[in-house]
Amino acid sequence: MKREFRFGRACCAGLLALLPLFAHAAPRTDRAAVDAAFDEVMRRYRLPGLALGVVEDGRVVYTRTAGERVEGEGARIDAQTLFKVASNTKSMTTATLARLVDAGKLRWDDPVAKWLPQFRMYDPWVGENMQVRDLLIHDSGLRAGAGDLMLWPEPNAFTRADIIHGLAYLKPQRSFRSGYDYDNLMYILAGEVAAAAGGAPYETLVRREVFEPLGMTRCQVGQWSRTEVGNVAQPHMRQGGRNVPVRSDGDVVPASTMDPAGGVRCSLDDMLRWVTAWLTSQGGTAQWLSQTQREALWAPQMPMPISRRMREWDSSHFSAYGYGWRLADVDGVFKVSHTGTLMGMYSAVTMLPDKGVGFVLMINGEGEDARTVLNQALVKLYTRPGAGLDAAHYAALLEKEDAATPASEKAPDTSARRAATARELSSRLGVYRDPWFGEVRLCPEGEGVRLVSAKSPMLDGRVQKVGKRWLVDWNDPSVDAEAWLDFDAGGADLAMSKVDPQADFSYDYEDLAFKRTGTCP
The missing domain is CATH 3.40.710.10 (DD-peptidase/beta-lactamase superfamily)
Structure with missing residues (x-):
């Protein structure tokens, strides 16, 4: 390279x-x-x-x-x-931006939209008033980890353009600048702002502004x-x-x-x-x-x-x-x-x-x-x-x-699970779509039911029944946060949530709001 x-x-x-x-x-x-x-x-x-x-x-x-x-x-x-180094990257991203500020190419209080005109938030006022500094301090009002399913698990097919587009559909849980909730997506935007201001892709900039001058060879x-x-x-x-x-x-x-x-x-x-x-x-x-x-x-x-x-x-x-x-x-x-x-x-x-x-x-x-x-x-x-x-x-x-730790804050016992059948879920099978995450298919496979994401192939698993509830058991053991599946009474809407309340917040199933858009192929 x-x-x-x-x-x-x-x-x-x-x-x-x-x-x-x-x-x-x-x-x-x-x-x-x-x-x-x-x-x-x-x-x-x-x-x-x-x-x-x-x-x-x-x-x-x-x-x-x-x-x-x-x-x-x-x-x-x-x-x-x-x-x-995972999120220790964030300080390298902010150092890259700070070098651009030192060079007079950027200001911390620049509107994000100045550099990314296509940027929108769920509340248009927030999108218009968000500054570069807001991308870095977790004050967006979104739930912690909101939209992280566009980043992890890797590999997946989401692009940075998908993330900028998807932010307009992520509903905040609090008002803008009112509190701290850890946010990865805003750092993706910060990298794109750096690219726009610095005239080179993010990866080129961090090498040029951080690795090379500090001898991080x-x-x-x-x-x-x-x-x-x-x-x-x-x-x-x-x-x-x-x-x-x-x-x-x-x-x-x-x-x-x-x-x-x-x-x-x-x-x-x-x-x-x-x-x-x-x-x-x-x-x-x-x-x-x-x-x-x-x-x-x-x-x-x-x-x-x-x-x-x-x-x-x-x-x-x-x-x-x-x-x-x-x-x-x-x-x-x-x-x-x-x-x-x-x-x-x-x-x-x-x-x-x-x-x-x-x-x-x-x-x-x-x-x-x-x-x-x-x-x-x-x-x-x-x-x-x-x-x-x-x-x-x-x-x-x-x-x-x-x-x-109280039992209510720990993962429930799901050992009595059994494989769900296509007959049991017949009224709920189909193709579902979330406006930021895209399509998932909940369709028969053999006598069971499989849920698979179109753009995140590691989110692929078999549906299980536990008591009166449904959960999806992901096929890849490294996807280590199972999800509850909750359907509305008519079966047209699908919501998801973490089975283990202590699971990593980046499994942000709670931000998904699927609507059924078609039948299984």
């Missing part, structure tokens, strides 16, 4: 400033404590692979990797192994050759007590519609350069982005709820979203962070700027709890050193939380 390079004085200065990154530095952290936390999460959560690095005072003072790119195949993870976005790049971790899920690779890459990794929201892959060394660039206030990397824009990206833009866990674990009094970053206080210390989650891949970037500290962790398996535990233990090494708040302590707290 041909890559574009733009080397100038600022670029070269940035690279020279990063040359000493991997030189020896006397760390302030307790290496034994970091090793113990690393070992604990690897053992407790049986991860296929883990990469961890720590930056202090502008230098990398700790790196460690363990496990395999694909469990059982023997290829070891190292500091050059590529992981999906292994990072990939857009289409690239897995064979040529090499050393790529694959996602895993737990099945039968072992880690099984899922959604593995082919020889060519295609460009993705969701790239601006979560499509970047980087190595541990790349991500440590990224963190160092943010923690460096002088020298070449500081010149990469103006102080004005650094402050804008880390300024509180949208208040976020402070959870019970944040209050009890961190004594937090403040939580907000900046431009692509989460901001909070932990034990009186300012924290800038984000996480990234895709099927079988988990990442976290955390910085304590006032202490000159940052760390990165990346996992290529089911690692939600492992990420929480390891990240929390690392933070406490700096905010409450010597307190003994280690990984085992936070793992125990998570287990206690889970045990206390």
Whole structure:
């Protein structure tokens, strides 16, 4: 794949400033404590692979990797192994926009419609008044994860044009700018705004404005050759007590519609350069982005709820979203962070700027709890050193939380299910259409019934009956959120919802409103 390079004085200065990154530095952290936390999460959560690095005072003072790119195949993870950083891409997208603002090509308060004239929202007034900054801070009024079924599961046939079109049909759950609800689709628009203002596709811009000037030489976005790049971790899920690779890459990794929201892959060394660039206030990397824009990206833009866990674990009094970053206080210390989650891949970037500290962790398996535990233990090494708040302590707290979760918030028992028959659903069979998601077919297959999406082929499953309700059991085990099917009395309308209320919000079945448009072919 041909890559574009733009080397100038600022670029070269940035690279020279990063040359000493991997030189020896006397760390302030307790290496034994970091090793113990690393070992604990690897053992407790049986991860296929883990990469961890720590930056202090502008230098990398700790790196460690363990496990395999694909469990059982023997290829070891190292500091050059590529992981999906998922939503940690968002801060790279906002940095790309900030570079355009620095260059005078864009303003944060520009109307989105100035750059994307075809843009509409369900409420026309919102579409007319939404600014570029609103795309970045989760204040659209849409339900958390609204429209994410146009992004995941991958692969699917939705384009960025489909997403811009579909936004006009997604009904808000609250008024514009009245509260925080995490939104991926707006970052797709942000990437398109960057492309329009920057005069190049998003993927070209993020390489030009972020990867190249900061020396993040292994990072990939857009289409690239897995064979040529090499050393790529694959996602895993737990099945039968072992880690099984899922959604593995082919020889060519295609460009993705969701790239601006979560499509970047980087190595541990790349991500440590990224963190160092943010923690460096002088020298070449500081010149990469103006102080004005650094402050804008880390300024509180949208208040976020402070959870019970944040209050009890961190004594937090403040939580907000900046431009692509989460901001909070932990034990009186300012924290800038984000996480990234895709099927079988988990990442976290955390910085304590006032202490000159940052760390990165990346996992290529089911690692939600492992990420929480390891990240929390690392933070406490700096905010409450010597307190003994280690990984085992936070793992125990998570287990206690889970045990206390009310039954109403857990997945119901559906083990008494049986396959639905075409006769039972005869009055409800047919082709249905949702204005943003498109068509699904609910049609006989043998004696059973199959539901399949026209544009999202992984949403393909068999209908089951559980008591008086219907659910769809997806054929691919990596599509791990079953859906209830709810029909109106006449059978002309179909709604869906998550069987497990704790399932990832990106399975936004609740935003679908199907109407029957025809009979089964």
